[in-house]
Amino acid sequence: MEKSFLALIENSIKQNWDLDALTDYKGATLQYKDLARKIEKLHILLEESGVKPGDKVALCGRNCSHWGVAFLAILTYGAVAVPILHEFKADNVHHLVNHSDARILFVGDVAWEGLNEAAMPNLEGIIQMTDFTLLVCRSERLAYAREHLNEMFGHKYPRNFRKEHINYRREDPEELALINYTSGTTSGSKGVMLPYRVLWSNIKFAFEVLTLHPGEHVISMLPMAHMYGMSFEFLFEVCTGAHVYFLTRTPSPKIIFQAFADVKPRVVVSVPLIIEKIIKKNVLPKLETLKMKILLKVPIVSDKIKAAVREQMIQAFGGNFYEVIIGGAAFNQDVEKLLKSIDFPYTVGYGMTECGPIIGYEDWKSFKPGSCGKAAPRMEVKIDSEDPQNIVGEILTRGENTMIGYFKNPEATKQTLDADGWLHTGDLGVMDAEGNIFIKGRSKNMLLGPSGQNIYPEEIEDKLNNMPFVNESIVIQQNGNKLVALIYPDFEAAYAQHLSDEDIEKTMEENRQAINVELPAYSQIAKVKIYPEEFEKTPKKSIKRFLYQDVK
Numbered sequence: 001m002e003k004s005f006l007a008l009i010e011n012s013i014k015q016n017w018d019l020d021a022l023t024d025y026k027g028a029t030l031q032y033k034d035l036a037r038k039i040e041k042l043h044i045l046l047e048e049s050g051v052k053p054g055d056k057v058a059l060c061g062r063n064c065s066h067w068g069v070a071f072l073a074i075l076t077y078g079a080v081a082v083p084i085l086h087e088f089k090a091d092n093v094h095h096l097v098n099h100s101d102a103r104i105l106f107v108g109d110v111a112w113e114g115l116n117e118a119a120m121p122n123l124e125g126i127i128q129m130t131d132f133t134l135l136v137c138r139s140e141r142l143a144y145a146r147e148h149l150n151e152m153f154g155h156k157y158p159r160n161f162r163k164e165h166i167n168y169r170r171e172d173p174e175e176l177a178l179i180n181y182t183s184g185t186t187s188g189s190k191g192v193m194l195p196y197r198v199l200w201s202n203i204k205f206a207f208e209v210l211t212l213h214p215g216e217h218v219i220s221m222l223p224m225a226h227m228y229g230m231s232f233e234f235l236f237e238v239c240t241g242a243h244v245y246f247l248t249r250t251p252s253p254k255i256i257f258q259a260f261a262d263v264k265p266r267v268v269v270s271v272p273l274i275i276e277k278i279i280k281k282n283v284l285p286k287l288e289t290l291k292m293k294i295l296l297k298v299p300i301v302s303d304k305i306k307a308a309v310r311e312q313m314i315q316a317f318g319g320n321f322y323e324v325i326i327g328g329a330a331f332n333q334d335v336e337k338l339l340k341s342i343d344f345p346y347t348v349g350y351g352m353t354e355c356g357p358i359i360g361y362e363d364w365k366s367f368k369p370g371s372c373g374k375a376a377p378r379m380e381v382k383i384d385s386e387d388p389q390n391i392v393g394e395i396l397t398r399g400e401n402t403m404i405g406y407f408k409n410p411e412a413t414k415q416t417l418d419a420d421g422w423l424h425t426g427d428l429g430v431m432d433a434e435g436n437i438f439i440k441g442r443s444k445n446m447l448l449g450p451s452g453q454n455i456y457p458e459e460i461e462d463k464l465n466n467m468p469f470v471n472e473s474i475v476i477q478q479n480g481n482k483l484v485a486l487i488y489p490d491f492e493a494a495y496a497q498h499l500s501d502e503d504i505e506k507t508m509e510e511n512r513q514a515i516n517v518e519l520p521a522y523s524q525i526a527k528v529k530i531y532p533e534e535f536e537k538t539p540k541k542s543i544k545r546f547l548y549q550d551v552k
Contacts, residue, residue, distance in 0.1 A: 003173055005200040006076055008239040010168045016214050016241030017163050022065035025219075025245045025259055030065050032241070035072070037161050042073035042132070044152050046104070048145035049125065053078030056100050056179065059129070060084040060093055060115075061108020063224050063246040066129045068234060070106040071224070076168045081178040082191075083225035085539045086111040092189070094119040096181050100191060100407065104142075107135065173197035179407050180227055182353050191407030194227075198356035199235065201378050201400035202227075205358055206236035208377055211322060214241030216266040219259050221251045221274075223539050227357040228328055232269045242266070253277050260318040268321045271328040273541040275346075276335050278316060283309060283338070310342040323364040325349055327357075328540045330439065330458050333370070334466045340369045348372045350437055354416070354423055355379070355401040360437045371436040376401070381437060382422075388431050392440050392454065395429045396422040428456070445545060447477045449522035455483070460515070460523060467511040469494045469504060472535060474548050475525070482526040485512065486551055488534055505530060 016032045023029040030038070051057065057079045059070055074081040082100040084093055086108060097105055097120045107115065108129045117126060117136045126136040137143045145152070157165060171177070177196045181189040212218070218237045222229030237244045245263050247255060256274065286292065287309065296302045317324060327349040339346050347364040350372035351357030359381060362373035375381040378400035385393025398421045405413035416424050428446060429439045441456035449455050457475035464473040464485060471490040478484050487508055494504050508528045516524045529551065535543045 003197065003200050004170050005177070005196050005203065006168045006171050008200070008203060009072060009076065010166055012239050012241050013166060014163045019215050019241055020243045021238065022068050023243065023245045024064050024248050025263075027248065028065070030069070033163070035069060035238075036163070036166055038066075038069045039073040039076060040157075040161060040165070041149055041153050042070065043077050044156065045132075045142075045145050045149055046073070046077050046079060048152065049104075049139060049142035051077075051079055051103055054080060054176075056080045056082050056102040057104045057106070058082040058084055058097050058100060058102035059106045059225070060088075060097075060111045061086050061106070061129045062110060062248055063220050063229075064108065064129065064248050065246060066132070067106075067108070067224055067246075068238070068244070070127075070129060070132075071230075072238070075177060078169055080176050083178065083180060083230065085181075085223055085225045087223070087539050090114040090116065091119070096189065096191075098122060100179055100181075171196040173200065174404070176404065180225075180353050180356075190409055190412055192353045193404040193407050194356045195404055198401050198403065199231075202231045202356050202358055203236050203239050205361070205376055205378070205401075206232055207240075209361060209363065210236070210267055212237065212240045212242050212266055216240075216242050217245065217263045217320075218242055218267050219245050219247060219256075219263050219265045221247045221256060221259075222269065222271065222328075226539055227353050228269065228271075228351060228540075231357060232267070232325070237267075253281065257316060260316065264318040264320040266320055266322070268317050268324045270324060270326055271541050272326055272331045272335075273329070275324070275326060276332050279313075279335050279338065282316070283313065287338075306342045310344055313339075313342070313344055321345075323347055325361075327351055327372075329542045330462065332465060333462050336369055350439065352425060352427075354403045354425075355397065356403070358401060359395075359397050359425070362436070368432075368434075368436045371432075371438050373437060374435040375399075375437075381431070381435075383429060383431050384424075385430075389433065390430065392428050392430055394443055395425045395427045395437065395439070397425060398422045447475075447483070449481065453520075453522045455523045460485075460519065460525070463515055463518065464511065467515065469499070469507055470511065472543070474535060474543055474545060476545075476549055476551070483523065484527045484529060485525045486529050486531045486535075486548055487511075488531045 013032050013036050019032055020029050021032045021035045057074045061067055071081055082102050084096050103124050105123055105126045106129050107126055124139040125142045128135050134146050174195050176193055177199055178194050179191045181191050220233040224230045224234055323345040325347055331348050345364045347367040350360035358376045360373035361376045380399055381397045383393040384396055385391045402423045426443050427439055428441050428443050429437055431437050441458045445457055447455040460475045461473045464470055469490045471488045473485055473487045475483055475485050489504050512525050512528045536547055537543055
């Protein structure tokens, strides 16, 4: 197998020419031949407007078929793609377009509403993703090319566009494919430079561990501008000839369930938040009734109940998948215990944008609960500690999946990639004798106890989030070394039980006392503060902790 990502795309398009490729859920479908034709038209548009190989072209919009078309057209043409999350605020988008030196921006209709072209003075054109019309044009060549595009296409392919016309270039593995800006939970976004070998290696990994055949269905619900969603809900599928359904709206649990039932996806990747919401709202309440608790203590009955719950969960995800792969953020331990107890086919992976994304993975049958797999193929992982099995250290990784560096930021690159090629992840963890990786927290989030003890706020929050009427929480350090828990309560559930605001406060104080019984003296929670609204999150659904360090 040649190590070419673009060869994978070309071969799949040719082999699956008449199969369905991309569908906007409840909307139009493109077959692989339509995808190829649209890519070819965009090649003509880019070439005629003077975009050269190596130039940057940005995309910002919700997941949709044309997002996929534009992305593949940029790469197969030879330009560098700059996917930007549509959830970013307008001034962030302006900054990233400018910082990346993008010449063209493909934009979705919703994302475009908040943007201001005057804040992006170096763009030569802004192209509407829905129908590839020009929204803003500052180049005569681009205007001419767009106006005469169909004519130029007809001239180039007078007797129909056929699969033998496709002959995409072959990339150098070290050539820059895309710049992906991190969500920046603790500081400004950094532009991660990913070469083609990273895309190829991540797709090869998916071929090695997942089974997907031409024509099988997958739902794309994670943002495609994020490496996790892009690699495993879009690129891998296109390379296998599968059929991708895009949830073009914000995926609420209701929309997700409906889509799972309709599409019956073969591969399911998810972030913990979606799984946790499904379980907390639909499964746990049924298991926590007194009658259920008694029945679960009777061995034969409890096995039957667990089998029924497992079946219910499997059907909720469409009933047609091999396993659910969870990644992107820490997974709640109580939810994980429940999944394990009913033998639900799930596994937790480990990755980051800088590895496009995969670092760790293990098949669900041999997956060790609480871990996030072992080093993925073509990757090494080690713990920077004198006793990696028992003493927490920074997780380091290197291999085919690691980035070239950060765009225009040699300082940050030097801090992250060392002379031996090890990427310093900023995550802390341990690794057992079999090589399973256990994450303890982010080194930036780690707090120091009164006598220098390491406190991992994520571990305390994990416990807190399972206490009565707690929706989510953050543990911060204030006034010297005192730990304070900011809690956003589940107001809906509390009010449904006729609790007043005073009752909620009282319950949170009881939660504080109960959790302190389980915690060592140096990580006791001194105080609870109720936060009135949901915490702001990154696109990976991690809380933007840095916003809450000084909450009074």
